[in-house]
Amino acid sequence: MADTPLLELRGVKKHFAAVEVLRGVNMTVRAGQVTALVGDNGAGKSTLIKCLAGIYQLDGGSIVWEGKDVSVANPKAASALGIEFVYQDLALANNLDIVQNMFLGRERTRGVFLDDESMDDLARETLAGLNVTTIKSIRQQVASLSGGQRQSVAVAKAVMWNSKLVVLDEPTAALGVAQTAQVLALVRRLADRGLAVIIISHNLEDVLKVADSIAILRLGVLVAQPDKTEVSSGELVELITTGRSGTRFPGTPAQPAAPAAHHI
Amino acid sequence: MTDTNPAPQNGAPPSIPTVAGLSSASTLGDYFNNWIVRVRAGDTGALPVIAGLIILAVIFQSLNGNFLTAGNLVNLMVQGSVYMLFSLGMIFILLLGEIDLSIGFIGGVAGVVMALLVYGDHGYPWFVGVGAGLLCGAAIGFLNGFIITSIGLPAFIVTLAGLLAWNGVMLIILGNGGTIPINDGMVVNLANGLLDPMWGWIVGAVLVVLICGDMILSARRRKHSSEPTSVLILKIVGIVVAAVVVIALCNVNRGRGAIAIQGVPWVLLIVFGFAALWTIVLKRTKFGTYVYAIGGNAEAARRAGIAVNRIRIIVFSIAGFMGGVAGLIYASRLRSVSTNLDGGTLVLYCIAAAVIGGTSLFGGRGKAISAILGGLVIASIDNGMGLLGLSAAARYVVTGIVLIIAVTIDALASRGRASSGLG
Numbered sequence: 127m128a129d130t131p132l133l134e135l136r137g138v139k140k141h142f143a144a145v146e147v148l149r150g151v152n153m154t155v156r157a158g159q160v161t162a163l164v165g166d167n168g169a170g171k172s173t174l175i176k177c178l179a180g181i182y183q184l185d186g187g188s189i190v191w192e193g194k195d196v197s198v199a200n201p202k203a204a205s206a207l208g209i210e211f212v213y214q215d216l217a218l219a220n221n222l223d224i225v226q227n228m229f230l231g232r233e234r235t236r237g238v239f240l241d242d243e244s245m246d247d248l249a250r251e252t253l254a255g256l257n258v259t260t261i262k263s264i265r266q267q268v269a270s271l272s273g274g275q276r277q278s279v280a281v282a283k284a285v286m287w288n289s290k291l292v293v294l295d296e297p298t299a300a301l302g303v304a305q306t307a308q309v310l311a312l313v314r315r316l317a318d319r320g321l322a323v324i325i326i327s328h329n330l331e332d333v334l335k336v337a338d339s340i341a342i343l344r345l346g347v348l349v350a351q352p353d354k355t356e357v358s359s360g361e362l363v364e365l366i367t368t369g370r371s372g373t374r375f376p377g378t379p380a381q382p383a384a385p386a387a388h389h390i
Numbered sequence: 391m392t393d394t395n396p397a398p399q400n401g402a403p404p405s406i407p408t409v410a411g412l413s414s415a416s417t418l419g420d421y422f423n424n425w426i427v428r429v430r431a432g433d434t435g436a437l438p439v440i441a442g443l444i445i446l447a448v449i450f451q452s453l454n455g456n457f458l459t460a461g462n463l464v465n466l467m468v469q470g471s472v473y474m475l476f477s478l479g480m481i482f483i484l485l486l487g488e489i490d491l492s493i494g495f496i497g498g499v500a501g502v503v504m505a506l507l508v509y510g511d512h513g514y515p516w517f518v519g520v521g522a523g524l525l526c527g528a529a530i531g532f533l534n535g536f537i538i539t540s541i542g543l544p545a546f547i548v549t550l551a552g553l554l555a556w557n558g559v560m561l562i563i564l565g566n567g568g569t570i571p572i573n574d575g576m577v578v579n580l581a582n583g584l585l586d587p588m589w590g591w592i593v594g595a596v597l598v599v600l601i602c603g604d605m606i607l608s609a610r611r612r613k614h615s616s617e618p619t620s621v622l623i624l625k626i627v628g629i630v631v632a633a634v635v636v637i638a639l640c641n642v643n644r645g646r647g648a649i650a651i652q653g654v655p656w657v658l659l660i661v662f663g664f665a666a667l668w669t670i671v672l673k674r675t676k677f678g679t680y681v682y683a684i685g686g687n688a689e690a691a692r693r694a695g696i697a698v699n700r701i702r703i704i705v706f707s708i709a710g711f712m713g714g715v716a717g718l719i720y721a722s723r724l725r726s727v728s729t730n731l732d733g734g735t736l737v738l739y740c741i742a743a744a745v746i747g748g749t750s751l752f753g754g755r756g757k758a759i760s761a762i763l764g765g766l767v768i769a770s771i772d773n774g775m776g777l778l779g780l781s782a783a784a785r786y787v788v789t790g791i792v793l794i795i796a797v798t799i800d801a802l803a804s805r806g807r808a809s810s811g812l813g
């Protein structure tokens with residue numbers, strides 16, 4: 127391990143009342159790589175991401191960002207670190223155009239007025255940089271875009287702010303075959319540009335196509351984080367469902383669920 | 391994964407990668423064709439309401455030859471101005487997807503406050519009365535917004551309560567059947583004053599230069615213009631022609647006797663000023679974008695770090711303020727405030743005006759200009775049926791029918807938009 131990973135989660139814990147959702151998660155995310163986060167429903171994927179986003183606060187463990195311990199107190203702190211999120215519902219306003227959506231909340235102004243020209247330029251540049259080529263006009267309403275194009279806009283919105291880590295929640299869930307391919311290609315390009323990408327997905331086929339490293343979460347514990355090349359899809363399924371697969375992936379023993387109960 | 395050419399979307403031809411090149415129209419013909427396509431797809435813009443205005447004009451003119459006279463048209467615009475001003479405030483609220491039922495009586499209260507202050511020989515000067523009235527309107531709007539956002543109550547209920555309560559306040563101040571006359575010359579002039587014909591031309595010329603100058607400058611700044619120069623020129627010609635027609639109409643002597651009545655009514659300038667102000671605010675400022683964003687997807691706006699509740703409170707305050715403006719003009723036109731003011735009907739008329747003008751009740755879609763167009767439609771019906779000697783009852787029926795037609799056209803159009811993906 128020569129280089130420091132961009133992000134390391136060490137023993138991250140989170141409980142809601144007596145329910146332990148995260149029971150000590152260790153995970154590594156490297157720049158220039160796509161790290162997939164997979165797991166069954168209720169494994170704790172969303173909770174983990176929300177901890178990273180500053181929506182939830184950790185109950186234990188630490189977040190190490192570029193080698194330093196950080197606390198992500200709120201969503202703004204996450205942005206300040208360079209972490210951007212693309213949620214499953216994309217958080218785009220259909221009645222606004224592409225540029226307005228990409229700059230929403232961070233508009234450029236000249237005096238009190240919007241600086242549309244410079245926003246146009248940066249939006250166009252960003253989309254072109256991501257090879258998003260199917261969009262006719264950057265001033266068309268988002269409502270007129272296809273699912274894949276919307277996803278592209280949401281991703282472009284996330285990378286426009288010199289972000290270092292982009293977290294994508296189920297980016298292909300609602301897409302057809304062609305558009306899925308388009309979005310996965312986009313994800314790949316992000317990593318090739320040196321960004322770190324975390325992609326949450328239920329679709330193992332997509333995961334195997336695009337990810338460099340696959341983190342498997344089960345019942346609040348990261349059972350393994352193999353490289354894509356080290357793991358077969360059969361093993362993945364086994365890891366997701368049982369938490370272990372043969373001798374190569376013995377799994378991480380779940381820590382006793384007791385402590386949280388004692389707190390209350 | 392390699393960068394294979396992504397698959398075509400929506401059946402669009404797979405070729406042309408065109409982030410840079412807009413769906414560009416380089417010639418007038420292209421632009422016109424694009425426009426036809428957009429209208430076909432349901433992006434009708436102001437087309438239905440303008441068509442509606444023409445139809446109304448033809449009907450009323452054929453039934454009564456006085457409809458399209460200069461005097462009547464000016465009268466109609468002045469009649470419509472109260473609805474337009476109310477509607478300008480209401481549009482902000484509708485853009486958020488909310489509603490303000492109290493706006494009519496906000497206007498009533500503002501008018502009463504103003505009238506009380508300027509009343510009598512020892513009354514305050516007009517600007518104190520007007521300022522206090524407007525402040526009152528804005529404050530009531532703020533209160534609406536504050537209650538709605540801080541307690542999380544539905545705007546419908548809060549402003550319904552406002553409709554009742556402020557009606558009551560107005561009645562208490564005025565007493566039973568009471569009337570306060572307005573004699574202050576300046577206040578009366580707000581709705582009744584006329585510009586000297588000469589000044590009408592000068593003001594018109596200045597406004598036209600400002601608007602066209604701005605259009606030309608912003609077209610120049612844009613490297614990727616979405617419209618060809620010929621379209622810009624056509625628009626400018628249109629604006630000049632419209633200005634000349636309106637001012638010429640207003641400058642025709644409408645007087646029947648020896649005294650000449652001519653000139654642009656002040657109130658038209660007031661309406662124009664507010665329409666321009668709110669258009670700029672909605673189109674060119676962060677605040678305007680946020681209003682649309684909240685109306686379109688409040689959750690996205692919240693996640694983008696927009697202080698959603700603050701924007702909502704500001705919007706309710708703006709609506710209250712515009713209610714105040716409209717109320718003052720209403721009072722000025724009648725030269726009095728009285729218990730006859732029907733804030734409930736005014737609210738419904740101004741919502742109707744906004745919707746007829748193309749503003750969506752579901753938030754996120756609408757423009758300031760829709761208040762003007764919708765207000766003109768409502769005023770045309772009022773005025774035209776008045777000329778025909780029909781009763782108020784008949785006017786209500788017709789206004790209701792027009793409203794249904796307007797909403798139906800919009801619904802059909804948005805179905806077109808949905809199926810063609812124009813949103």
